[in-house]
Amino acid sequence: MTGVVFSALAPHPPILIPEIGGDEVKEIAKTQVSIRKLAQEVKEVNPDIIVTISPHGPIFSDAISILSAEILSGDFRNFGRKDVELSYKLAENFTSELTMAANKNKITTARIDEATARKLEVKMKLDHGVLVPMYYLNEVGVNKPIVPVTIGMLSYEELYTFGKIIQLVAERLEYKVAVIASGDLSHRLTETAPAGYDPKARDFDKRLVHYLNTLEVESIFDMDNQLIQRAGECGLRPLTMMLGAMDRLNVEGGVLSYEGPFGVGYAVATYHVKGKKEEVGLLDKLYERKKKRLSEIRSNESEVVKLARKSVEEYIKNREVIEPPAKLDPKLAGRAGVFVSIKKNGNLRGCIGTTQPTKANLAYEIINNALGAAFEDPRFEPVNLNEIDELTYSVDVLGEAKSIESIEELDPKKYGVIVRRGERAGLLLPDLEGVDTAKKQVEIAKRKAGIPIEEKDIELMRFTVTRYK
Template sequence: MTGVVLAALAPHPPILIPEIGGKEIEQIAKTQISIRKLAEEIKEVDPDIIVTISPHGPVFSDAVSILSAENLSGDFGDFGREDVELSYKLAEKFTSELAIAANKNKITTARIDKATARKLEVKMELDHGVLVPMYYLNEVGVNKPIVPVNIGMLSYEELYTFGKIIQLVAERLESKVTVLASGDLSHRLTTNAPAGYDPKAKDFDERLVHYLNTLEVENIFEMDNQLIQRAGECGLRPLTMMLGAMDRLDVDGGVLSYEGPFGVGYAVATYRVKGKKEEVGLLDKLHKRKQDRLSQIRSNESEIVKLARKSVEEYIKNREVIDPPAQLEPQLAGRAGAFVSIKKNGNLRGCIGTTQATKANLAYEIIYNALGAAFEDPRFEPVNLNEIDELTYAVDVLGEAESIESIEKLNPKKYGVIVRRGERAGLLLPDLEGIDTAKKQVEIAKRKAGIPIEEEDIELMRFTVTRYK
């Protein structure tokens, strides 16, 4: 049998390495026993290639990256043991075919060679997300060519699709492949946890472990985003890619163990492939769900949002800046500042705006700010033709800003804020996800303006917005 023959999830606490953890390993004995069992299973299936998936290598907002040197190595120098080193050969043909296939499927894949690593100022070394589980494979004599994949901050659907592409490339090249996802669960289980305590962290881990054990993959995709954020995890994206590599495969296995004595959840799971399923895979369901959702959004778009979208699409297709409609609705005929936000798969893709009117009317303001959000936001690559059907838009029309004496006059759900000091100014819109206090709102606006957080000699202004979707 070729293709993906085994998929696994392993945690990566450096303390799991005997030379580092010493006696403290006793506190995660269940994890060590399980990861040794995982290593023995991989040895038994005897793969040709191991695809590792780590959250701690070079991570990009818009791409999956793969370290691509002929010889790959890493050590535990960051944890006081640079003498503990592991080295591997790159599975070059598989890496090349994987990158080509992913890019054809509109998932940008960045191969990082030594020159690229120098340019981007990233390390060309295997990180501890790879090294910790591979240490135990090395312990049982497994040393195979690897493909060191690093997660991207893409949508979970895109990451799942990338996993499916791993599966398809493995089948096409007739290679026996093990997919080894590295990731810890919540980092907020106890009051002394590294990321602080959150009472919802335990709930996140319990749900995820249950879904992994029963392979209720669809339920993982439906987990509440706020719950995920509160967990402070680093394993959901790697395991999503691992699950994609199992799409429509018949597997045996589940969770071998789970524990969290240091405030971080460690889960070990293995899935051995028996064959293929005939039923519709989750990937097909996810694609249909996405298309249905986008169709519903398009059908409910306001005229203001349609104008923003049309301006971007027309410019991409014909390099022309559209004119406003001949007969303007009253709200478009007036003048006001406006921000246009563009999202892709729920993630910000661009946002540009004006705090006050700069054009003859609001229609022109929206047209030019939409183009700015799509092509001039320095945080993102310009929008391209391949993705325009996946983009969603929102337009915030600003009311007149008013000066306020203190932070007590702010309400981040109702008011946006402008922070000024001299010629520096930072603006933050209201009702943004994750910003639930005026203090946090002002701090972010200060950072945007380049004003020190501790600076108190500032001018505050608040404003309301009318949000169109």
């Protein structure tokens, strides 16, 4: 049997490496036992190549990347042990075919060679997301050519599709392929967790572990986005690609272990492919669900948001700046500061705004700032024609900003904040995902203004917004 024959999810805490963790490895003994079992299972399957999927290599907003050099190596120097090094041959033929197949299916895939790495200022080294699980494969004598894939910030549907393409390329080339997704679950399980504590983190891990054990893949796609954000995980995208590689395959397996003694969830799961399923795969369902979801968003858009979206779409299609409607909605007749936010697949795609009115009325303010969010936000490439159907918009109309005496007068769900020191000022809107404390809200606003986090001599202002979706 050829094609994808084995898949697995493995965590990647460097402390799992004995040379690094020392006696602390005992704290995650269940994980070590399970990852050794995973490695033994790979050895028994004896794949021709191994596709690794990491969340810690070169990450792009619009592409999946693959490190591409004849010999690929990495070490743990960032964790104090540069002498612990692993090297592998690149599975060149498979990498070339995978890249071409993905790009033909409109999943942008970038091969990172030495010249590209220098240009983009990224490292041509295997990261710890690859190295930790491969350390244990190396321990049992497995050293196969690899395809080191790094996730992109694409939609989960696109990531699942990429996994399916791995499967199809493996079948066409008649390779036996093992897919290892590297990722940790929530980073917010305890008060001492590296990303801080969130009471919802354990709920996320409990649900995801259950769905992985029962292979309720569709339920994973149904998980609440806010819950995902609160978990602070790094494994959902890699495992989504892994699950795509098992689409319409009959597999046996499940979760071997789960624990989180250091505030981070570590799950190990393995799956053996036994053949193909006859029923329809999840891939078609996912795109139909996405299409339906976007259609519902469009049908429920407020007139304010429709104006913002129309501004962007008309400019992309015809390079024309639209005029406000001849008969203005009363909500658009006044004057105020406005922020327009654009998202794609739940991720920010652009946000530009004005803290005070600069145009004759709200309609003009919205049009101007919508175009700024789409084409002038320096953090992102300008929006292009191919993606306009996937974009969602929100418009925040700012109320009057009022000075406050202390951080205790803030509520990140209710109030936005402006932080000033001299000529520098930073603004943060209220009710943003992941911003659940006034302290965090002020720190982010300080960073945006270029004000040191520890600076106490600041002026605080708060404001309310009317948010339109």
